[in-house]
Amino acid sequence: MGNRNSVASPASGQTRDSANPGSPAALDASKLSMTLAKTLKPLQSIETLRFGQSFSDHMIVATYDPEMGWSAPEVKPYGPITLDPQCSCFQYGGNVFEGMKAYLGPDGKARLFRPDMNMRRMEKSCARLALPPIDGDVVLELIKRLVNVERRWIPKESGYSLYIRPTLMMYKHSPDWNVGLGVTASDHAMLYILASPTGPYFSKPVSLLAVSENVRAWPGGTGGHKVAGNYSPGFLPQRAAAEKGYDQILWLFGDDRRVTEAGAMNFFVVVKRDDEDGVDLITAPLDGTILPGVTRASCLALANDPEFHKEISVRLHPQEMVYTMSDLAKWSSEGKLLEALAIGTAVIVGPCNRIGFEGKDIVIPGDEMGPIGTAIRKKILDIQEGRTEWKGWGVVCT
């Protein structure tokens, strides 16, 4: 930002700010260079698209050097990256990422959904792992440029999109900075942004196994940030859940078996109110163990919006509160547990049909997603796909 007077060195791709020669160059989208693929890949047929499985023709890459600052970012053909095996990103997990989707609207414009929220979260994730600071507004500008370059990859069909995966990772130390394998933040970083044409994450209701012997996140840990090391510890419990016939894990926390997240998604339940004034939409509070999801925040905002209540003719009461497996069991036995929803960028809003816990299943009624989940999903998808303008949430990639 504010880097208009910088001079690029074509040889290294590094830039120095000529107005302020002592300071490292900021990441600058206006310096984006283009190296386009000589041959473009054929588009996949829509039926074969699955989440994050195939990638577009190009990616954006930029690197950070503590002396020079950020290199000029580059659009280049999607391809492998080459790194020193001592890199911190292999050894100590100094990697953060984001996930967001670009949709093609009926007006032919490509839109992102509340990308500013992803960018603020990415800035916080970087800070949490002591990565070099990034300016999320500039990363967003780069994302828009990539979306426009890869426009042919955005599927036109509803529910399909171009999933965008920005990743920032530590990748080496300065050679004169006596660190090597020392357990400390490295001073070089690499940003790359991938694009993946993507279909529905899951459409059928999923079953969840509530797990307390493995714990996803804890106060004072990194569960509230989108850092790489949060995810692989879930692979083994996920495999064990699958062997028991469940699709995903419902992560519990603490001796009171608080409900936190589902797999790598936020989790909501719809519960009938005693006063019969609509329904409660309940999810765990952001206490540091919960990822502050963009879709999560959007569900809560819709649930708090009288305009949306009018649209769907139901009064929703958003509740960010601690609730436990005992609460779920009680609501279920009283016939108040109406819907259980997995919420996230990939899934948007997806239905859960049963929750296994201590050998029994809590069964959520209905074979399909219930009316509240369906209404929220439809509203969000209408905004994402540009059929509805709503409070600036859909951001056109100009």
Next chain:
Amino acid sequence: MGNRNSVASPASGQTRDSANPGSPAALDASKLSMTLAKTLKPLQSIETLRFGQSFSDHMIVATYDPEMGWSAPEVKPYGPITLDPQCSCFQYGGNVFEGMKAYLGPDGKARLFRPDMNMRRMEKSCARLALPPIDGDVVLELIKRLVNVERRWIPKESGYSLYIRPTLMMYKHSPDWNVGLGVTASDHAMLYILASPTGPYFSKPVSLLAVSENVRAWPGGTGGHKVAGNYSPGFLPQRAAAEKGYDQILWLFGDDRRVTEAGAMNFFVVVKRDDEDGVDLITAPLDGTILPGVTRASCLALANDPEFHKEISVRLHPQEMVYTMSDLAKWSSEGKLLEALAIGTAVIVGPCNRIGFEGKDIVIPGDEMGPIGTAIRKKILDIQEGRTEWKGWGVVCT
């Protein structure tokens, strides 16, 4: 193991077990191929060696494919590795590592220190992250081969060694296995082993800042395993501690401020006993939040060994027990807190001279390491460097 009938395919480096064509090939040290560097690097002068800062001429690499199994491992020149940017090792932290040292003895033989313990731990770390299983005995055989290839890199001076860093990481999915960025274990893995000539980690006493707002590990998490994602969350607190004038962090846990680990090391205190029958050597128990360190286990074993008590003329009482900052403060005020020790493969045994907590310092008496830390360090170093044979702890690299 047991893979003598396998047939190597020189083109791919992949092997299939001809006696059992349906099963993927096991990792097999007897298949090790050698591609030696054409030019060898000059050795660094001993004064410039720091922990993990420079690397030897070669590394060992092997890859795992779910259909073919392990490739024939290869000694090759140390150099960059090339990976797809969608790899799980960049996105989800599916990476584990180990750390161990090879020493040159007065008999001219290279020795590792209790490497079987590292290998059992690495097997457990792999299992915890749902990486393909490894046979640690085979990895150890490869490590010995690398040590012998890199023999000239082992410094002869006491306290110096060739640090060995085996790393195993998920690196891609099978292309036909519809996963991509899906949050699940990938089915391909890469093992590599690096060697780094290394000097003392720190020799002067270090100061510790006791931290409870950031938490290193939690029951049900991965703190008891050597996985990459455990380390980067410590970078920011470490930087904050340095800004306050402390060298390392003392990680606390829970509302009662239990003492757990110091930086990326185990932590011990030496406390005077009320019965004056020697001293207590106290460390936190292995409750899942503590890394089961090889040096930690060795200190406890020595502290439990009458033969060692005789050698040092002090009765030691090993105590694996929960203890808190209040206990430390009490022992200090009563004059019973004799020594505080950071324990680990890199540091072996290192002294701590003060512990900052809630604005005050607990000061450990003496400007140098105390007699117990000194005696344990000397004993372990004598075993590591082959001056003493002790219960098979020193393992010659034949």
